[in-house]
Amino acid sequence: MHYWLFKSEPTCFSIDDLSRQPKQIMHWDGVRNYQVRNMMRDEIKKGDHLFFYHSSCLPPGIVGIAEVVKEAYPDFTSWDIQSDHFDPKSTPENPRWLMVDIKLVKKFSRLISLEEIKHHSKLKNMQVTRKGNRLSITPVTPAEWKVIMEMSA
DNA sequence: GCCAACGTTGGC
């Protein structure tokens, strides 16, 4: 099992939005970056766990955990002309973009802020702390997972 | 709103 960190802007889709979905499951659509798409295609498996991270808000940070319940399949918003994520080069016959389904596991009782993560000696190297890291999904090591789980308790 | 980082595009 692998661990990940998924970023979302809470004004767009927050952990509370996830908790209100039927069965608390949502498809993770809108990825339009090849590195992230390939990660979903090749590495993100059913049963993997992820930190749900709120970005572009104050304060940014980890707000809970979710689980992958469906592996990569075509992102149907890519050929929906109404969608903000419409891509004319992607079609149902030849889909260019992928998504996975995630299910809420738990919302943390408090937010673990980026500030806190940056200052923790064991989390300093987490990809999310690095300047210019703009990937919406990044891998998390088991050691990092454990530390954050302890902080959230 | 600013700006750094960096991916993508397109002319050559």
Add this chain to the structure above:
DNA sequence: GCCAACGTTGGC
């Protein structure tokens, strides 16, 4: 295949 221009992300 290079690289400048441009767009997007996301912290601050």
